[in-house]
Amino acid sequence: MALGFDTVDDIAKAMVDFRRDLALHPEVGPDVSRTASKVVERLEKTSLRVRSRAGFPEQSAMGVIADLAVPNASHTVALVADMSAQKVRPGDASRRKCAHVAGNDAHTAMLVGTAMLLHRSEVPHNIRFVWQSGGEMLSDGAQAMIRDGALGGVDEVFAVHLWPGLDLGKVGLVSGPVMASLDRFLLHLRGPDGVRPWHHRKIDGIRMGAEVVRELHELNQGDSRCSLGASGLRCVVTHFMGAQDEEGVSPDRVSLEGELRALSEREREDARGRLAEVAARCASALGGDVEIKIVPRGNVTVNDPECLERARDRVRRRLGDGALATVSPSAFSSGLSGYLEQVPGALVPLGCGGDTDEPAALLLSPGFSFDDRCLSLGARVLAALATG
Numbered sequence: 340m341a342l343g344f345d346t347v348d349d350i351a352k353a354m355v356d357f358r359r360d361l362a363l364h365p366e367v368g369p370d371v372s373r374t375a376s377k378v379v380e381r382l383e384k385t386s387l388r389v390r391s392r393a394g395f396p397e398q399s400a401m402g403v404i405a406d407l408a409v410p411n412a413s414h415t416v417a418l419v420a421d422m423s424a425q426k427v428r429p430g431d432a433s434r435r436k437c438a439h440v441a442g443n444d445a446h447t448a449m450l451v452g453t454a455m456l457l458h459r460s461e462v463p464h465n466i467r468f469v470w471q472s473g474g475e476m477l478s479d480g481a482q483a484m485i486r487d488g489a490l491g492g493v494d495e496v497f498a499v500h501l502w503p504g505l506d507l508g509k510v511g512l513v514s515g516p517v518m519a520s521l522d523r524f525l526l527h528l529r530g531p532d533g534v535r536p537w538h539h540r541k542i543d544g545i546r547m548g549a550e551v552v553r554e555l556h557e558l559n560q561g562d563s564r565c566s567l568g569a570s571g572l573r574c575v576v577t578h579f580m581g582a583q584d585e586e587g588v589s590p591d592r593v594s595l596e597g598e599l600r601a602l603s604e605r606e607r608e609d610a611r612g613r614l615a616e617v618a619a620r621c622a623s624a625l626g627g628d629v630e631i632k633i634v635p636r637g638n639v640t641v642n643d644p645e646c647l648e649r650a651r652d653r654v655r656r657r658l659g660d661g662a663l664a665t666v667s668p669s670a671f672s673s674g675l676s677g678y679l680e681q682v683p684g685a686l687v688p689l690g691c692g693g694d695t696d697e698p699a700a701l702l703l704s705p706g707f708s709f710d711d712r713c714l715s716l717g718a719r720v721l722a723a724l725a726t727g
Contacts, residue, residue: 347718350455354714357381358448365424365444367437369394369473369480374422374447375401378470381451385458387468394483400472402484407458407466414464416725417489417496417682418453420446421480421674422470429705440707441671442501442691449499449717456722466725467493471674481677489678495646496684497724498675499717501691502666503701507710510654510720511666511688514647518640518686519600520607521672524633526551526595526618531626544593547629548579550621551595558613575600600670602639640676643683650685650724657723664690671702687724689717 357377366374375391382389387405394400401422421443429438439445447470454468469489473480490496500518505511528547559575580594599614601607615631622629655663666688675686692710701707 347452347456347715347722350452350718351715353455354448354452354718355711357451358444358711358714361422361444361447362439365435365437365439366422367424367426369400369423369483371401371422371472375403375470375472378403378422378447378451382454382468385454387454387458393469393489394472394480394487400480400483400487402472402480402487402489403468403470404484404489405454405468407454407462407468409462409465412464415467415493415495416464416727417467417469417493417678417684418450418721418725419469419471419481419489419496419498419675419678420450422447422472423480423674425703427703427705438705440703440705442702442707442709445501445691445709445714445717446499449714449721452714452718453721453725456718457725460726462726464727465492469678473674480674485677485681490682493682495649496678496682497646497650497721498678498684498686499689499720500673500675500686501702501709501713502669502688503691503693503707503709505664505666505688505690507690507692507713508662508716509664509690510658510662510716511664511690512647512651513666513668513688514642514644516602516639516668517642517688518668518673518676519602519670520604520639520676521636522599522607522611522633523636524595524597524599524614524631526632527630528593528595528618528622529627529629530591544591544627547622547625547627548593548595550625551618552579554617554621555614558617599633600672602668602670604639607639637672637674638676638680640673640686641679642685643679646683646685649727650687653723653727654687654720658719669702685724687720689713689720 379391382405390404393402393404424437424439426437427440471480471484502511528544530544575598577597599610601610618629691713693708
């Protein structure tokens with residue numbers, strides 16, 4: 340059967356219902372057993388060869404891989420999506436402690452819809468569908484899937500990602516870096532020793548921590564939704580914690596926890612160095628000291644220029660020039676970066692509509708929203724990327 344893109348409309352409601360079910364039952368971490376079982380349940384109705392628990396036993400991963408094999412085909416395209424929710428409480432009346440505030444429920448549903456569309460179509464080459472778990476751990480989930488053979492024999496890899504700020508119906512294209520790296524940092528600050536009887540004269544950890552936060556804020560000038568720039572420091576302090584020793588005595592020790600984001604390894608190293616410089620300078624100026632720990636969580640997501648051009652051509656031929664748009668790289672991070680480090684490919688931004696006012700328009704916001712009509716567009720784009 341020839342591939343007919345109009346048939347996406349036949350499965351549009353099924354994709355929406357599937358996505359909304361996932362949104363009501365978000366799962367965090369590698370053990371997304373319910374989500375994975377729902378994916379497998381849909382795939383078992385197709386002609387695809389399905390393998391569940393991919394990535395297992397690493398971190399109890401529950402990834403899913405499905406193959407559409409074409410006789411005598413020598414080329415294989417992989418389509419990837421993330422199933423995991425994030426540890427962000429939703430902005431509604433529910434008591435859930437996590438939510439799909441990065442759009443992974445939509446990404447999962449789009450890929451399921453694409454599999455439902457393509458399994459009954461004539462396609463020119465092999466297609467591998469990959470759903471990973473553990474995505475909120477960023478590259479950990481991808482690496483577990485890769486070690487379990489998810490990219491074996493794959494020549495190209497593609498994914499779509501909801502893109503707040505991009506109009507519904509538009510497909511964004513970015514050559515080179517498209518989403519930022521992520522490092523977690525932890526600063527332990529300790530004030531100077533010595534007895535100071537008057538609290539207003541005491542130099543404690545809180546004052547040191549406040550100085551660090553102030554200087555980092557000054558370095559963070561600019562629009563973090565756009566390209567960071569070689570001199571950019573995208574540092575966000577997410578926690579400020581003080582340890583009280585006794586009542587009425589301000590703490591000598593505080594801890595700052597946060598994130599660093601960059602769009603190149605050069606920027607990444609620069610941000611790490613500037614963070615260390617700021618923390619050390621603030622601590623030294625006030626007679627204290629600091630311990631710094633930086634934990635890499637995910638690398639820059641980089642689109643291969645040649646694959647990006649092929650993606651542009653494929654989307655243009657299927658959806659027309661009017662669907663194409665140019666977007667700026669995002670300061671947010673993706674757990675799919677590991678695939679693009681191994682195999683040439685591209686992550687394609689997808690206009691998603693929804694609430695355009697901040698903070699609802701931002702990924703990882705408790706109020707993040709989008710228009711379910713973007714699911715049909717996502718399935719069409721994935722099918723175009725896979726079939727050429």
